Amino acid sequence: MRRSLYDTEHEDFRAAFRAFVRAEITPHLAEWEAAGIVPRELFAAAGEAGFVGMAVPAEYGGGGVPDFRFSAVVAEEIGAGGISGAGLGLATHNDICLPYVLALATAEQRERWLPGLASGELVAAIAMTEPGTGSDLTGIRTSARREGGAYVVDGAKTFITNGINADLVITVVRTDRSSRHGGLSLLVLERGMPGFTRGRNLDKLGQHAQDTAELAFDGVRVPEVNLLGEEGGAFVQLVANLPQERLSIAVLAVAAARAALDQTLGYVKQRKAFGRPIGSFQNSRFVLAEIATEVAVAQSFVDDCVRAHVRGELSAEEAAQAKWWCTELQGRVVDRCLQLHGGYGYMLEYPIAKAYADARITRIYGGTTEIMKEVVGRGLGL
Structure with missing residues (x-):
């Protein structure tokens, strides 16, 4: 189509x-x-x-x-x-x-x-997740207190994409301990600020070329002019921007699933067993027919979500639907495609093995599948 x-x-x-x-x-x-x-x-x-x-x-x-x-x-x-x-x-x-x-x-x-x-x-990077806080933004403990025309920031973040390379880190901090949602603010921390240190470049299962780091803040003085938006407004700001992040992940997930399908189609047409291409066996045809159909259906939905987002009409629930469905699809597709590669699929010299490792995180970052289902369920009034 x-x-x-x-x-x-x-x-x-x-x-x-x-x-x-x-x-x-x-x-x-x-x-x-x-x-x-x-x-x-x-x-x-x-x-x-x-x-x-x-x-x-x-x-x-x-x-x-x-x-x-x-x-x-x-x-x-x-x-x-x-x-x-x-x-x-x-x-x-x-x-x-x-x-x-x-x-x-x-x-x-x-x-x-x-x-x-x-x-x-x-x-640029954005720092939300903390060692003890993941999807629940209200649990953020990194603090920022005003002192002499600056904010003094103390705390730590983890799993930060671009964490090593970043010059500007949009950091979610707690400026008011008395308010769960209204006590969060965005401060831009800049490379070289005293007390701002980067820890390990974390060793991950997949996506190895991406620097994912721990960040630490020990009395970092951040000028008040580095406050992004209104003090106490971060929760609303984060909620407004998360749908685009989740849609971007969904778009990439469908493309990666389609790439795995294309790679596998090429493989099963060349690889032979019992004197004929393995793609000619009914099981292979049925598996690939199912994958091709699921990818096509997901593509149609994601394209509609992109159109809605361009019009300014994409809802948080629709973005969550796209994110969890498409990343779960990506995981299923690369797993089934690896199986059709047999033992060669487990070898890192074959792209499907790398695709398998890289795909696992997409069901976690940007909001886990479970959190996405919570967003959708609450949108249903449940």
């Missing part, structure tokens, strides 16, 4: 980004996977090529096009190219961090941060 989500300019953008991936990422992927991090220069190269800050106004050096479909193209190509570890940092920078700055920054903050964020010379 022909997709109608994208226009010619989006497909031209896709072709350009696909060429960028082949030239700038794929040749170095094994090296970056081994190192556990991509070089900061990747963000600058992506910025120079126009793949960072697409929604940033042109006056600050961005693309000046607030059309999420360009971000969706990037997410699809990351999934299709099997580069989720290397590409996730770009998606986090574009789809998760930049919207907070674009929506909440003062004129002074926009002048100070947007040019670097648009060029890729500044790398």
Whole structure:
């Protein structure tokens, strides 16, 4: 079925980004996977090529096009190219961090941060999760108290994407202990601030090229001018931005599932057993027919969600539906595709093995499947 989500300019953008991936990422992927991090220069190269800050106004050096479909193209190509570890940092920078700055920054903050964020010379991260707090944002304990024109920040964060590379970390802090929801604020911590240290680059099951770090704050003095949005307004701000993050994950998940399907179709047509291609056996045909159908159905729903988001109509419940369904689909698809590869599927030299390891986290980050179902259930009035 022909997709109608994208226009010619989006497909031209896709072709350009696909060429960028082949030239700038794929040749170095094994090296970056081994190192556990991509070089900061990747963000600058992506910025120079126009793949960072697409929604940033042109006056600050961005693309000046607030059309999420360009971000969706990037997410699809990351999934299709099997580069989720290397590409996730770009998606986090574009789809998760930049919207907070674009929506909440003062004129002074926009002048100070947007040019670097648009060029890729500044790398962004967002720090929510803490060692003792995951999906429940009201449990955040990292504190920020006012003192002499600054906030003094104490606490710790973990599982932070871009945690090592980031220059600007949008940090969720508690500014009022007496209020669960209204006591949270967003502070932008900058590289080099005394007391702001980075711990381990965490060793993960998959997505090895993505730097995922622990962050520690010991009496970090953050100027009041680094408050993003209103003090006490972070919970509302986070809830408003989470649907785009979850939609981006869903888009990538469907693309990764489709890539696994395509790889497996090629494999079963070549690999033989009992004198004939294994794809010719009824079980193989039925499994792949089921996968192809499920991917097509998920693609249709996600495309509709993207359209709704572009119109400003995507609900939190719809984004949660897309996120949990598509990431669970991704997990099922890569598992069944690996099975059709037999023993070779377990070998890391085959892309399906890497896809299997990379896929596991998508059902966890951005909100676990269980939390997504809670969001959907509450939307039903339950």
